[in-house]
Amino acid sequence: MILKSTIDRIMEATDIVEVIGDFVQLKKRGANYVGLSPFVNERTPSFTVSPAKGIFKDFSSGKGGSAVTFLMELEKFTYPEALKWLAKKYGIEVEETQEAPEDREAENRRESLMIVSGFAAKFFHESLLETDEGRNIGLSYFKERGFTTEIINKFELGYSPDQWEAFSSQAVKEGYQPEFLIESGLSVKRENGSLYDRYRGRVIFPIHSFTGRVIAFGGRTLKTDKNVPKYVNSPESEIYHKSNVLYGLYHAKKSIREEDNCYLVEGYADVISVHQAGIENVVASSGTSLTVEQIRLISRLTKNITILYDGDAAGIKASLRGLDMILEEGLNVKVVLFPDGHDPDSYVRLVGTSAFKKHIEESKKDFILYKTNLLLKEAGNDPIRKAEVIRDIVESIAKIPDSIKASVFVKECSHILQIDERALLSELNKMRQAKAKKDGERQQQSTPRNDEPPEDLFFDPEPQTREEDASQEKEIVRLLLLYGNKVIDWDGIANTYIGPFMIAELNDVDFENSACKKFVEIYSREVENGVLPEEQYFIHYADKEIVDLSITLITTKYTLSDNWYEMHRITVPDETANMKATILSAIFHLKMHKVGKLLANLRKELQTAQSPEEQDILMSQYMRMKKVEKSISDYLGSVILK
Template sequence: MITKPTIDRIMEAIDIVEVVGEFVQLKKRGANYVGLSPFSNERTPSFTVSPAKGIFKDFSSGKGGSAVTFLMELEKFTYPEALKWLAKKYGIEVEETIESSENKEEENHRESLMIVSGYAAKFFHESLLETEEGQNIGLSYFKERGFTSETIKKFELGYSPDQWEAFTAKALKEGYQQQFLEETGLSVKRDNGTLYDRYRGRVMFPIHSFTGRVIAFGGRTLKTDKNVPKYINSPESEIYHKSNILYGLYFAKKAIRDEDNCYLVEGYADVLSVHQAGIENVVASSGTSLTVEQIRLIGRFTKNVTILYDGDAAGIKASLRGLDMILEEGLNVKVVLFPDGHDPDSYVRLVGTSAFKAHIDKNRKDFILYKTDILLKEAGNDPIRRADVIREIVESIAKIPDSIKASVFIKECSHILEIDERALLSELNKMRLNKAKKDSQQQANRQIEPSDYLPPEELQAEPPVKKDESNQEREIVRLLLLYGSKMIDWDGIANTYIGPFMIAELGDVEFDHPPSKKFVELYGKEVENGILPDEQFFIHFPDKDIVDLSVTLLATRYTLSENWYEMHKILVPDEQMNMKATILGAIFHLKKQKVGKILDGLRGELQKVENEADTEILLTQYMHMKKVEKSISDYLGSVILK
């Protein structure tokens, strides 16, 4: 367990804009920062970071919290993992009550897989650099490919010995469990139950997560035997989903954000060579077809993607349709071809950084126009094939969500295809209309899932809290968060803080909204212990319900410009100008609501009761509560009007 002083140092060092900015492209807007949600697919930014409060709020998914919460939500970290990541970022030494190195088998299953993968990366890297076999075979290969010692170290390249159990035997001896060796795909089980190494005699390319931890491997054979697969990649696991990973993204994300462009290549060596040449905004899909998830990963940092192809015409044509997905996600796509026989890896090593960049700048072509050119050449003068090309190009344009951008491409393609612009626009509108109809039909045909309804007995089990009622209770929580630590300076009340005053006034009120009830009870306990909790106490509290409620109430999607009054001479009312009315108004509105609920209950009982004595008792209670309601109404009127 991480010690309290270490946690305090981490919390003090955190700059939430800096932390979130590693994963989301943020732009300053007033006092806050905004960006596209990393939790949902959106085109209009609804993700907000407040540096003053130290919180984020994603209005599209409802998620919110501190920098620690953000890492836990996005990277599925445990609380200690998130703290350790932040400690590493800010150079803080982590003190633990029990050293994690003494306990290889972590409590968390996912963390165990991470630890095993990290150990394997270290083993392969040391095998490459420190063993005779590794130096003669693996290191020689990397040096022949032109990779420097710095690149080898940075990307943690390695070598797996050409022996059946070199890695597995050592891992088991070191105490790593067979279960995790199998799940990560590092070891394979024989029929007799024993394990052997998956990557024997291969150079190793560790695959890093978004936060830099090794989660998988690609292993390349150096043998010429055609029966041996050239590459073996890690199987899917709890920590590795290949459709969600881009090779090199951990090392490229800052450069992608700075350059506002991402170079997309095909293989590990392409990434390594281009990165080594000083062009660091480069990633690869690791030999798999590009997925929507990978495109959205890029979209967090830039809207501009440049595909670097190796000049293989057949391969290019096969991938053209897949690249339409990038357009559909609202990204701008350009294509660069290299001379025949060259890929990004070989070409950058041949011509060097300056000439490589010059080639990209000179030959960069917009994807739509490039696709048009390729397909037209293939169609030749055949009118039927040319008609098919036109439809395919318009299909691609139809995927572009920006209508202005789509219109520009229609105009350009009209000229290239030698066809009337209105005909293309007509076809475009037809395709969009058909898609809209199809989407609408799919929505209408959506089958009701079991979670969409509850059986009658479930509905009657526990009536939900009414929305207006929960809103009143949440308003109390909001005021405690914002003003609880402020000193009261009202007529007749002094020398106390707003928080304890509100808790005392609400002592006879029973909260029904579960998170609000939990919050107020926690606040009351802290006050009893002589502590006046502030908003940071609740933002970093371990209970997720408390954090979610606090962040939701503290975060605001819109902020009023500082120039509003200067520009429009309109003064917006500020609740702090009359704190007495704000605080007492909230307390007594809630009390009035609770009294109204009691009165409704008494009215219901009076309608059912048959005994005269019981009726008299209920009437007495009813009249008493009516007097309470009137006194609250009178008090509210005097407080609000003053």
């Protein structure tokens, strides 16, 4: 367990804007920062970061919390993992109550796969640099490709010995469980139950997660045997989903944000060569066709993508659909081709950094215009094929969500295609109307028909009661968070804090909402220990349920402008103007509601009472509760309402 003093140092050093800025493109808005949600697909920013409070709130997904919570939600870290990631980022030594060697049988399956992948990356990298076979074969190959020692170390490139069990036997010997070696794809199980190495005799390209942990591998053979596949890649696993990963993104993300552009290439070597040339905002789609998930990863960092193609016409045509997906996600796409069959790797090695950058600047073309020219050239003078090209181009334009940008492309393409602009606009509108109709029908199909009763027609009123309970209980929690450390200075009550006062007043109330109940128990325990917990205590609490509750209650999607009153002359009520009314109203309205429920239950019991004696007991309880109800009502009327 990490010492509290270490946790405090980590929290003090953490800049939540800087941390989240590694994953999301943030823009300053007033005192806060906003960006697109990294958890759901959206076009209008609903993700807010408050540096003053050290919290984020995503109003699309409902998620919220501290920098630690953010890492846990996005990267699926455990609480200690998130703390250690932050500690590493800010150069803080982690002190723990007990020595924590890497646990070969980790607390959860996902962490076990992470640990074994990290071990494999170290094994392959050391095999490359420290064994004769690795240096003579693997390192020689990388050096021939022009990779420097610095770039080899940065990308943790490696080599798997050309032996059946070199890695597997070493991993088992060091205590790693065979089931995780198999599930991660590092080892393959024979019929007799023994293991052999998947990547034997290959140079290794480790694939990193967004936060830099190794989650998969690509292995390239150096043999010329046509029966041996050129590349072997990790299978899908709990930690690796290739459609959600971009090779090189961990090393490129900072540069992508700074340059406000992402270069997209095809292979591992392309990424490494271009990165080595000083152009670090470059990624590859990890040997798979570009996916929507990968596009959204990029869109968190920039809205501009430049595709660096190797000039192969068949490959370019096959990728056009993928580029349409980029347009649909609202990103700007440019295309760069390289001459004489070169790919980015070979071309940057041939001409150097300056000429490579110059070629990109001079050759880049907007995707829509590039696609128009490419397909038009293929169509030649065939009018039917030209008509198909026009529809294809309009389909691409129709995917652009920005109508102004779309209209600009219509104008440009009408000139290239030598067709009236109005005809293109007409076709564009038809496609958009058809899409809108299709989307409407799809939505209608997912909604119950009017002549079919919804599933919850015969509902139990109890859920509504629970909702009301939760609402009133959450109001108590909100007030404790915001004002618990404020001193009371009311008529008849003074020189005490609001938090302990509220806890004392509510000691006879049983909270039903699980999160609220847990919160009040924690708050009461801290007060008993002589500590007055503030909102930061709960924002950074280890229990996610407590963090979620706290963030939800202290954040709002909307804030009033500083000049609201001057502009509109409308006064917004301020609950702090009369704290006595605010606090007592919340306490006694909650008590009144609880008493009301007790009375309702007693009435039900009276109706089903079997004997006069039972009726007398229940009636006596009922009358006592009515007196309590009246006293609360009188108190509310005299203190709150007057």
